[in-house]
Amino acid sequence: MxxxxxxxxxxxxxxxxxxxxxxxxxxxxxxxFFLVLFAIFSLTPPLYMLITSLKSSAEISAATNPWWVFxxxxxxxxELLTSNQFLRFFWNSAWVSIIVVTLTMxxxxxxxxxxxxxxFWGSATLATGVFLTYLVPDSLLFIPxxxxxxxxxxxxxxxxINRWYVLLFIxxxxxxxxxxxxxxxxxxxxxxxxxxxxxxxGASWFQTLTRIFIPVALPGLIAATIFxxxxxxxxFLYPLVFTTSTDQLVLPVGIITTLIKGDVFxxxxxxxxxxxxxxxxxxxxxxxxxxxxxxxxxxxTKG
Amino acid sequence: MADAVVRQPGVARPASARKRxxxxxxxxxxxxAAFLMTLPLILLITLLVVYPAFYSLHLATLNKSMQRFVGFxxxxxxxRRDTFWLVVKQSCIFAITAVVFKALIGFIVAHFVHNxxxxxxxxxxxxxxxxxVIPPAMSTLAWLWLFDPSYSAFNYTxxxxxxxxIPWTGDAAWARFAVILVxxxxxxxFFMIMYLAALKSVPDQLxxxxxxxxxxxxxxxxxxxxxxxxxxxxxxxxxxLIVTFANFDIVRILxxxxxxxxTHIFATWAFRVGIEGSDIPLGASVSLFMVPILAVAAxxxxxxxxxxxxxx
Numbered sequence: 081m082x083x084x085x086x087x088x089x090x091x092x093x094x095x096x097x098x099x100x101x102x103x104x105x106x107x108x109x110x111x112x113f114f115l116v117l118f119a120i121f122s123l124t125p126p127l128y129m130l131i132t133s134l135k136s137s138a139e140i141s142a143a144t145n146p147w148w149v150f151x152x153x154x155x156x157x158x159e160l161l162t163s164n165q166f167l168r169f170f171w172n173s174a175w176v177s178i179i180v181v182t183l184t185m186x187x188x189x190x191x192x193x194x195x196x197x198x199x200f201w202g203s204a205t206l207a208t209g210v211f212l213t214y215l216v217p218d219s220l221l222f223i224p225x226x227x228x229x230x231x232x233x234x235x236x237x238x239x240x241i242n243r244w245y246v247l248l249f250i251x252x253x254x255x256x257x258x259x260x261x262x263x264x265x266x267x268x269x270x271x272x273x274x275x276x277x278x279x280x281x282g283a284s285w286f287q288t289l290t291r292i293f294i295p296v297a298l299p300g301l302i303a304a305t306i307f308x309x310x311x312x313x314x315x316f317l318y319p320l321v322f323t324t325s326t327d328q329l330v331l332p333v334g335i336i337t338t339l340i341k342g343d344v345f346x347x348x349x350x351x352x353x354x355x356x357x358x359x360x361x362x363x364x365x366x367x368x369x370x371x372x373x374x375x376x377x378x379x380x381t382k383g
Numbered sequence: 384m385a386d387a388v389v390r391q392p393g394v395a396r397p398a399s400a401r402k403r404x405x406x407x408x409x410x411x412x413x414x415x416a417a418f419l420m421t422l423p424l425i426l427l428i429t430l431l432v433v434y435p436a437f438y439s440l441h442l443a444t445l446n447k448s449m450q451r452f453v454g455f456x457x458x459x460x461x462x463r464r465d466t467f468w469l470v471v472k473q474s475c476i477f478a479i480t481a482v483v484f485k486a487l488i489g490f491i492v493a494h495f496v497h498n499x500x501x502x503x504x505x506x507x508x509x510x511x512x513x514x515x516v517i518p519p520a521m522s523t524l525a526w527l528w529l530f531d532p533s534y535s536a537f538n539y540t541x542x543x544x545x546x547x548x549i550p551w552t553g554d555a556a557w558a559r560f561a562v563i564l565v566x567x568x569x570x571x572x573f574f575m576i577m578y579l580a581a582l583k584s585v586p587d588q589l590x591x592x593x594x595x596x597x598x599x600x601x602x603x604x605x606x607x608x609x610x611x612x613x614x615x616x617x618x619x620x621x622x623x624l625i626v627t628f629a630n631f632d633i634v635r636i637l638x639x640x641x642x643x644x645x646t647h648i649f650a651t652w653a654f655r656v657g658i659e660g661s662d663i664p665l666g667a668s669v670s671l672f673m674v675p676i677l678a679v680a681a682x683x684x685x686x687x688x689x690x691x692x693x694x695x
Contacts, residue, residue, distance in 0.1 A: 111498040118492050119510050121568065125525035126513060128536060132528065146536040191424035198417035206421065208685065213432050215622075215681045217629030219650030220674070223657045223667045224435035224442060253431045260424060285416050314518030316632045317650070321658055332520035336636065347528050354521040365516045369509055372516070376573065377580045 126358070132351040133157070140347055156352040166353065168327055169334035172244045173357075176330055177312040180251040184308040188256050189301070192263030193289050197275065207264060214257035222321050225250060229322070244328045250318050255308040262307075262378045266300030267293055303375030306368060310361050331357045442667040449664060457668040466644050466652075471672070474648040476559070478628040481566040485627075486620055488567065489574020496575070497582045508579065515572040523636040526565045527552070530637070555645035558638050562646050565633050570626075574619055581615040582608070618687050621680045628676055649673050 132140065134152045144150060160166045194200070195207045229246060233239045240246040270293060278288045294301060319333045326338055335353040339346060365372050446453045461467040496507050514522065529536050530551035538548045552558050589607050598606065609616075631650040634640065640647035640655060647655070649672055657666015 107498060108500075111495040115492070115495050115499070115507055115511075118488075118495075119507070122511050122514050122572065125522050125529065125568070126517060128529055129521075129525045146539050187423040187427060190420035194417040194420040198413045198420075200414040200417045203417070203421075206425070209428065210424070211685065212681060213428050215625055215677065215684065216432055216436070217625065217650075217673070217677070219629045219631045219653065220670050220677070221432065221435045221439070223653065223663055223670060224439040225431070226658065227442060227663055228435060228438060249431065252427055256424060256427055285413070310516070310518075314520065316518070316520040316635075317654075320635075321654070332518055335524070336520065345528075345531075347531075350524055351528060354524045358517040358521045361516050361518065362513070365512075366509075369505075369512075373508075373512070373576055376515075376576055 126355075129351045129355045129358070132347055133355050135348055137346065137348055156348045157356075160349060160352050160356065165326060165338060166334070169329055169331045170356070172329065172334075173313060173331040176244060176247050176251065177309050179248055180255060180312040181305055181308045183248065183252055184255040184259050185301070185305065187252065188260040188263055188304070189294070190289065192260045192267055193293055195260070196264045196267035197293075198285070207261075210257050210260050210264075213253075214261055218254060218315070218317050221253070222317055225318075226321050241322060242324050242328055244323060244330065246322050247312075247315075247319060247330070250322070251312045251315060254315065255311050258311075259304040259308055262304055262375060263297065263300055265378055266297040270296050299371060299374060300378070302368065302371045303378060306364060306372050307375045309364065313361055439667045439671060442664050443671055445664045447662045447664060453664075457665050460665070461668060466647075467669075469644060470647050470649060470652045470669075473559070473646065474628060477563060477566070477630075477634075477646075477648050478624060481563050481570065481627050482620060482623050484563070484567045485570040485574050485623060486616070488571040489578055489619075490616075492571070492575045493578035493582055496579055508576070511575055512572045514569050515576075519569055519632040520636060522569065523565055523633050526561075526568075527637055530561055552638050553642060555642055558642060558646045562634050562637055565637060566627060566630065569633065570623060573623065577615055577619045578612065581612040585611045614687055618684055621684045621687075625677055625680050628680075629673060 128147075131147065131149055133156050134149045134154070136151065136153050136155060139149075139151055191210075195203055195210070226241070229240045229249075233241055240249075274292055274296070275288050278292050283291065314332065315330075316332045319330045323329050323333065326334070329337065331353075335350065335357060339350045339353055442449070443457055444452055444454055446456065492511060496504055496511070499507065532538070532548070532550060532553060535548075535551065537551065541547075541549065550557055551561050585608060589611070590603060593603050593607050628648075629650055630648065631654065634646055634648055634651045635654070638646040640651050644652075649669060653666045653670040656669055657663050660666070
């Protein structure tokens with residue numbers, strides 16, 4: 081490291097340059113070596129999904145090298161994508177996620193605006209409460225929620241258990257607190273002069289929100305949307321508890337309960353289903369990686 | 384504004400007085416508007432988070448058919464069962480080990496990514512974050528298949544080195560190792576991203592000053608990097624502790640608590656007892672045992688988050 085300071089000193093730069101770059105080069109080589117190791121560790125399961133999904137059942141049960149596809153085939157994909165059941169899971173997941181994302185945004189954006197800009201009685205407490213709610217895990221609430229919805233069914237006759245739309249009530253408890261929290265952070269970082277100018281020009285609160293806050297905080301809005309979608313798409317415990325009929329299941333639960341039949345594991349199809357289930361979040365991530373990461377880090381650093 | 388007041392005191396004062404009156408008016412309307420905007424949020428939190436939380440306390444005091452009040456009967460029953468203590472022990476081992484390894488691996492990998500030229504960092508970061516993006520239920524299926532006893536890709540590979548078949552999910556010790564490994568695989572990228580963001584925010588001048596003072600790499604980490612990142616490390620670790628402690632997907636899919644309940648943690652056991660065993664009060668009591676540790680972690684996170692807010 082002393083070489084670094086000498087490098088900055090100027091005149092002696094050429095003398096020490098060789099040894100510094102040698103040190104640097106070695107550090108770099110080691111970094112790359114370990115990064116490759118960690119990348120292999122990270123990517124093995126998804127790649128193995130892909131490898132297995134391209135195999136026929138015969139090749140999977142034959143004791144050949146599992147890391148290589150000898151006779152690639154798309155029969156698993158063809159079978160799943162033409163199966164009404166699987167497509168049903170996919171649509172259920174898609175509908176639940178899209179509606180939940182919309183609901184989340186409709187609830188959390190105005191609330192975040194109010195909490196970030198309009199100080200009112202109890203607003204600070206409510207902001208803290210939102211953050212605490214975000215820390216309440218699904219595994220704490222699934223039993224009372226299940227009982228609550230069962231009782232609602234008994235009392236009012238509106239049967240919500242074992243209907244996919246019951247998830248529309250439940251998923252917002254996971255998405256809204258986090259989205260509100262990061263939107264408060266984004267909104268609070270907007271200079272006060274902007275909305276003061278809007279108010280002076282005669283804009284209403286609603287206009288201030290839609291004309292100024294939403295456009296300026298658009299990156300935050302995108303990050304929150306991605307988060308809400310990923311959470312609703314990946315959620316496993318709630319659909320496992322609340323839905324049982326095969327036509328009401330969402331993708332993760334559907335794959336696990338229908339493709340695993342007793343002790344018979346049709347691994348080719350399971351891996352294909354898992355890969356197709358992982359595809360939407362992966363595609364969003366591939367295109368919007370920076371927003372995804374911004375949302376991830378904002379949760380703990382904003383506010 | 385201050386300038387204007389100093390230069391033209393006569394003009395500025397009546398203007399600000401008028402402004403105050405109208406400001407008061409706006410404030411009055413503002414609070415109602417604000418209340419209406421937060422109303423859906425308040426309703427959602429009260430009806431679907433706070434109410435179920437207290438309802439869970441009530442449920443825990445009922446008997447299995449939910450007809451009779453039994454007080455602390457469910458808790459007494461749990462305390463007498465060996466399985467319950469097994470679950471407590473396993474939850475602690477699982478959460479602590481997994482969080483420690485996630486934090487360590489995340490810290491190390493973040494340094495390696497930070498080390499390489501900025502141009503290539505995006506690509507590496509992108510690859511290393513993939514485990515966090517895939518829904519855990521889906522990726523755990525891939526791990527289950529990698530761990531498969533008869534056609535397992537891992538055992539096939541190990542056989543090359545002459546290491547006998549390992550019962551990844553069949554033996555208690557290996558099954559515990561497997562669930563922790565999958566959890567570390569899934570959670571380490573989150574730490575990596577958080578630490579990388581924190582590393583980028585440490586000013587270069589500090590390292591240069593440390594280098595001038597003759598600090599070696601270890602001293603630079605200990606005296607510069609760690610103190611600068613302390614807050615982020617604390618928040619990330621506590622947050623991950625909550626999530627890991629409450630984990631359900633990974634254990635459920637990989638081992639479903641087996642072999643012989645040796646990998647059950649609170650969430651999976653509560654599901655087994657409460658939903659599969661349809662003893663809802665007992666299930667509610669089991670999941671309530673997560674509350675103390677979650678509450679402690681939450682209080683510390685809140686303190687750190689508020690501290691950050693005050694600094695900024």
